[in-house]
Amino acid sequence: MSEAIRLAWHQFHLERRMLWRNPSAAFFNMALPLIFLALFGAVFNDDRDSLEIIVPGIAGMAVMATTFNSLSMNLTFLREQGVLKRIRGSAMPEGAYLTAVLASSVFNAVIQVVLITLAGRIFFDIGWPKDVAALAVFVAAGVACMGSLGIALSHVIPNFESASAYSNAIFLPMILISGTFFDTANTPAFLRDIAQALPLTHLIQGLKGAMITGHGVADNASNLAVVALWAAFGVFFAIRGFSWESRQAG
Amino acid sequence: MRPVSSAAPAILVRGLRKSYGAHEAVRGIDFEVAPGEVFGLLGPNGAGKTTTVEILEGHRRRTGGVVSVLGYDPDRRPRELRRRIGIVLQSTGLWRHITVREALTHFARLSSHPRSVEEVIDLVGLREKADAMAHTLSGGQLRRLDFALALIGDPELIFLDEPTTGYDPAARRGAWDVIRSLQELGKTILLTTHYLDEAQALCDRVAIVKDGRIIAEGPPSELGASASRYRVTWRSLETGELQTREVDDPTALLHQLTSAALARGEPLRDLSVTRPTLEEIYLELTGDAGAEEAPSGSVEDVHV
Numbered sequence: 359m360s361e362a363i364r365l366a367w368h369q370f371h372l373e374r375r376m377l378w379r380n381p382s383a384a385f386f387n388m389a390l391p392l393i394f395l396a397l398f399g400a401v402f403n404d405d406r407d408s409l410e411i412i413v414p415g416i417a418g419m420a421v422m423a424t425t426f427n428s429l430s431m432n433l434t435f436l437r438e439q440g441v442l443k444r445i446r447g448s449a450m451p452e453g454a455y456l457t458a459v460l461a462s463s464v465f466n467a468v469i470q471v472v473l474i475t476l477a478g479r480i481f482f483d484i485g486w487p488k489d490v491a492a493l494a495v496f497v498a499a500g501v502a503c504m505g506s507l508g509i510a511l512s513h514v515i516p517n518f519e520s521a522s523a524y525s526n527a528i529f530l531p532m533i534l535i536s537g538t539f540f541d542t543a544n545t546p547a548f549l550r551d552i553a554q555a556l557p558l559t560h561l562i563q564g565l566k567g568a569m570i571t572g573h574g575v576a577d578n579a580s581n582l583a584v585v586a587l588w589a590a591f592g593v594f595f596a597i598r599g600f601s602w603e604s605r606q607a608g
Numbered sequence: 609m610r611p612v613s614s615a616a617p618a619i620l621v622r623g624l625r626k627s628y629g630a631h632e633a634v635r636g637i638d639f640e641v642a643p644g645e646v647f648g649l650l651g652p653n654g655a656g657k658t659t660t661v662e663i664l665e666g667h668r669r670r671t672g673g674v675v676s677v678l679g680y681d682p683d684r685r686p687r688e689l690r691r692r693i694g695i696v697l698q699s700t701g702l703w704r705h706i707t708v709r710e711a712l713t714h715f716a717r718l719s720s721h722p723r724s725v726e727e728v729i730d731l732v733g734l735r736e737k738a739d740a741m742a743h744t745l746s747g748g749q750l751r752r753l754d755f756a757l758a759l760i761g762d763p764e765l766i767f768l769d770e771p772t773t774g775y776d777p778a779a780r781r782g783a784w785d786v787i788r789s790l791q792e793l794g795k796t797i798l799l800t801t802h803y804l805d806e807a808q809a810l811c812d813r814v815a816i817v818k819d820g821r822i823i824a825e826g827p828p829s830e831l832g833a834s835a836s837r838y839r840v841t842w843r844s845l846e847t848g849e850l851q852t853r854e855v856d857d858p859t860a861l862l863h864q865l866t867s868a869a870l871a872r873g874e875p876l877r878d879l880s881v882t883r884p885t886l887e888e889i890y891l892e893l894t895g896d897a898g899a900e901e902a903p904s905g906s907v908e909d910v911h912v
Binding site: 372375 | 690697701717718
């Protein structure tokens with residue numbers, strides 16, 4: 359067992375090193391949420407109400423980008439490229455390998471939330487999170503939900519060329535209707551209904567409670583329940599459809 | 609389950625079957641590979657070679673039959689077995705942003721007694737590319753890296769699925785030298801190939817696979833020698849034309865020809881007695897003619 363942990367640790371280090379060498383991965387996992395935060399923060403610099411929507415909104419978006427987008431594309435690549443098959447034929451325990459891949463993704467999400475929290479405190483004057491425990495709970499639930507949905511989505515993506523289209527077709531509309539950048543009170547009712555059924559809205563509500571308003575886990579239990587329900591759905595399909603072999607290889 | 613003794617076969621396959629739905633890819637294959645042997649599975653595309661190898665590697669589960677690899681059942685995918693084998697798949701899958709040296713160092717950690725990274729880099733001829741990222745390598749260089757990754761753990765049994773496909777002739781000779789050096793180290797090797805010269809150059813024994821069955825098996829030289837007839841060619845003393853006849857035993861025919869020539873006091877021109885090459889045997893066996901009655905079994909069963 360300790361050997362599996364040692365190997366997972368080495369794999370995690372390798373994942374970190376490879377992330378920084380891959381310009382596209384480094385941009386989407388690290389730079390993009392921070393660029394959005396800087397731009398929207400600059401635009402709404404004097405508008406406190408908007409900042410209180412944008413900062414937790416972008417934290418929710420960052421959780422989704424680093425897990426859902428990143429894992430759906432990464433696992434499609436690894437599967438189609440044959441890396442998963444190579445790992446499975448080697449002496450690397452499969453569990454240790456997947457743990458390292460997932461841990462690297464979770465690590466990105468945590469870095470993002472920490473940076474966004476710091477930026478909120480330092481540049482936008484919205485203070486420290488009111489409820490750190492609730493923040494941790496919602497980040498954990500968001501990572502589990504978005505990560506498992508990303509893995510489940512990778513099972514549907516036929517090849518790496520189309521991976522970005524599949525994940526962005528879900529990601530981009532979802533961040534627009536889920537209240538990442540603006541208050542959804544003025545959006546059409548049917549869009550609000552759709553957003554209410556999707557997990558990101560509820561993740562952002564939970565993050566906003568923890569970071570801004572001081573509403574904790576108990577106050578946002580229904581939001582947490584929706585995220586958890588999607589997580590259960592995601593985990594079920596992530597495990598069920600998992601394939602170590604390329605779709606093309608048959 | 610541990611190997612009973614060192615004399616136990618490295619690979620034992622009995623009645624192996626594999627179906628995908630209604631399609632039977634492997635229909636009852638038997639063979640054994642002794643420790644230290646280089647065994648080749650030779651056959652056309654879709655014959656069942658890769659399926660067979662992937663079952664032995666633990667990548668696919670068999671539908672029926674008995675399989676033992678170093679004394680283990682590969683279906684159970686024991687880690688101890690995975691530590692003792694090296695695999696070169698047909699496709700080369702690796703991360704894009706890792707250097708040759710890093711990849712070898714990383715996979716070396718999986719073994720309790722890895723070979724030296726630098727030594728393996730030299731062995732496969734990637735010295736100049738040691739610090740290059742995988743995505744900058746050519747197809748042939750990636751194949752060599754693949755080879756290196758299979759060797760780095762110093763496995764005792766190595767699976768090579770079409771190891772030289774996509775190589776230029778020089779790289780191919782290089783790969784052959786590496787395989788021979790592994791053989792000298794006492795490694796057991798199971799390789800699949802389309803190339804007859806490769807089978808002839810490297811394998812101690814080959815099995816010709818067609819339609820999921822083994823249709824001939826034996827050392828490449830004997831497969832050529834005993835599976836088919838002799839072909840006797842000479843220039844006719846009467847007509848001056850080239851004559852060819854295929855016989856099981858050329859003794860009587862040669863006696864007839866030479867005594868006729870002696871009796872006439874003329875030289876017997878252009879006489880040759882040849883055995884079919886492995887290539888001819890292969891084409892004969894894998895061609896559609898005679899496919900119906902081609903039995904599975906040993907060399908002795910095969911007639912032309």
